[in-house]
Amino acid sequence: xxxxxxxxxxxxxxxxxHRADNCGILLDMPNVLVxxxxxxxxxxxxxxxxxxxxxxDDVILPPATRRALDQALVHVTRHDLIFHRWGLGxxxxxxxxxxxxxxxxPGTGKTICAxxxxxxxxxxxxxxxxxxxxxxxxxxxxxxxxAVFRLAREENAVLLFDEADAIASRRATASLDHSGYVRESxxxxxxxxxxxxxxxxxxxxxxxxxxxxxxxFERRIRTHVLFEMPGVEEREKIWQVQMHPTxxxxxxxxxxxxxxERFEASxxxxxxxxxxxxxxAAAETGADHLKAIHHRHLEGAMHDVVSGRxxxxxxxxxxxxxxxxxxxxxxxxxxxxxxxVSVVALVIAVAALLVxxxx
Numbered sequence: 505x506x507x508x509x510x511x512x513x514x515x516x517x518x519x520x521x522h523r524a525d526n527c528g529i530l531l532d533m534p535n536v537l538v539x540x541x542x543x544x545x546x547x548x549x550x551x552x553x554x555x556x557x558x559x560x561d562d563v564i565l566p567p568a569t570r571r572a573l574d575q576a577l578v579h580v581t582r583h584d585l586i587f588h589r590w591g592l593g594x595x596x597x598x599x600x601x602x603x604x605x606x607x608x609x610p611g612t613g614k615t616i617c618a619x620x621x622x623x624x625x626x627x628x629x630x631x632x633x634x635x636x637x638x639x640x641x642x643x644x645x646x647x648x649x650x651a652v653f654r655l656a657r658e659e660n661a662v663l664l665f666d667e668a669d670a671i672a673s674r675r676a677t678a679s680l681d682h683s684g685y686v687r688e689s690x691x692x693x694x695x696x697x698x699x700x701x702x703x704x705x706x707x708x709x710x711x712x713x714x715x716x717x718x719x720x721f722e723r724r725i726r727t728h729v730l731f732e733m734p735g736v737e738e739r740e741k742i743w744q745v746q747m748h749p750t751x752x753x754x755x756x757x758x759x760x761x762x763x764x765e766r767f768e769a770s771x772x773x774x775x776x777x778x779x780x781x782x783x784x785a786a787a788e789t790g791a792d793h794l795k796a797i798h799h800r801h802l803e804g805a806m807h808d809v810v811s812g813r814x815x816x817x818x819x820x821x822x823x824x825x826x827x828x829x830x831x832x833x834x835x836x837x838x839x840x841x842x843x844x845v846s847v848v849a850l851v852i853a854v855a856a857l858l859v860x861x862x863x
Contacts, residue, residue: 550636551652553661556623563613563620564741564771566732573617576604576727580621580706602706603724605668607714608731611772614710615664617729621706622662630661634670645688646695653699660705668709669716672696693718700724734771739764742771743802746778753785753796762799767806773813780805 565573579602586592606614615631622629630652637648649671656663665671671692697720700707709725711717734742743760769777781801788795 550632550648551655552631552633553659554619554622554629554631556619556627556629558616558619559623560617560620562745563616564734564738564745565613565617566734566738569608569613569729569731572727572729576729577621577624579604579726580625602726603700603721604706604708605714605717605721605725605728606708606710606731607728608712609733609770610712611770611775612731612733613771614731615666617731618662618664618708618710621708625662625706627706628659628661630656630659630663632663632665634665634667637671643688643691646691649692649695650699653703656703656705662706662708664708664710666710667712669711669713672709672718672721673716693720697721697724733768736761736764739767739769739774742774743778746775752782755796755798757799758797758802759799763802763806766803767810769806769809773806773809777802777805777809780808 560573606617608614619629632652637652638645652663655661673689673693697718701724709717709721714728740760740763743763747754767773781797781804784801784805785795785797786792
């Protein structure tokens with residue numbers, strides 16, 4: 505019996521004020537709400553099913569990344585030979601999953617390469633985002649993790665965990681964990697490790713922070729592929745392949761080599777810059793058939809992308825650094841005290857709402 509007469513059984517909260525009916529069954533309204541919410545946020549909602557169309561010809565990678573990826577492909581294409589025809593699967597019945605770690609900065613081709621692997625195998629790609637997989641209810645997140653692997657078995661699909669450092673983070677000691685958060689996180693990691701041992705398929709972990717992985721994952725991952733930032737040669741090719749070879753109207757002054765040498769950007773940054781430049785060119789006055797993407801459009805768009813990336817790194821406690829001030833819209837001064845008061849008030853309101861639902 506908990507404080508205030510509330511009976512607590514894990515994530516089941518029963519208020520004794522809820523009257524039993526004539527059959528002696530306790531009316532448990534909060535759990536009805538829990539079940540309803542869980543039904544709305546099932547496994548399918550946290551997983552995107554992708555029919556792969558892109559191949560390795562669609563991605564331009566530095567030589568070192570390409571070599572590591574080729575090694576990963578050997579594991580995939582020779583898996584049947586090694587573990588079935590050579591009999592090693594009988595000697596090693598667990599840990600047969602092909603787990604790869606794709607680590608590197610955002611926009612360096614990790615998701616495209618995962619899609620290319622699924623395409624090469626003729627399978628669907630299940631994209632899992634932990635932010636949508638995580639549940640606010642105790643014990644539900646580990647169940648969701650197990651359900652994702654079950655779904656991959658049923659559909660014979662390749663699993664891709666995006667931002668995998670969030671789900672495979674280092675386990676911690678729960679001795680001072682009064683809220684249960686550390687215990688829940690440790691349980692999620694344990695369930696993930698167990699599922700990897702029994703899963704006989706391809707699992708790809710994509711992360712920007714591989715150092716946060718739990719050490720137990722190291723021996724379960726077959727190949728680590730480091731996705732490096734592209735060099736000048738790769739960036740020039742990336743600029744070129746972003747354009748349609750016959751339909752995109754490029755002006756004669758466009759110099760992809762100059763753009764590649766000036767901006768140290770990822771493939772994702774270049775993609776965003778091309779789309780921005782196309783919108784800027786299309787928005788200019790004049791007949792559509794006379795419009796074209798000029799070098800100034802691409803250069804200005806790349807400035808916007810770089811400045812936006814710098815803005816995303818700023819916080820209330822650190823000034824903006826290394827940002828082209830001319831490319832930014834002036835911001836009003838931030839009044840930190842009223843902001844903090846508003847945040848505290850919001851937290852109190854949310855807590856009061858949860859208490860009202862559980863009482």
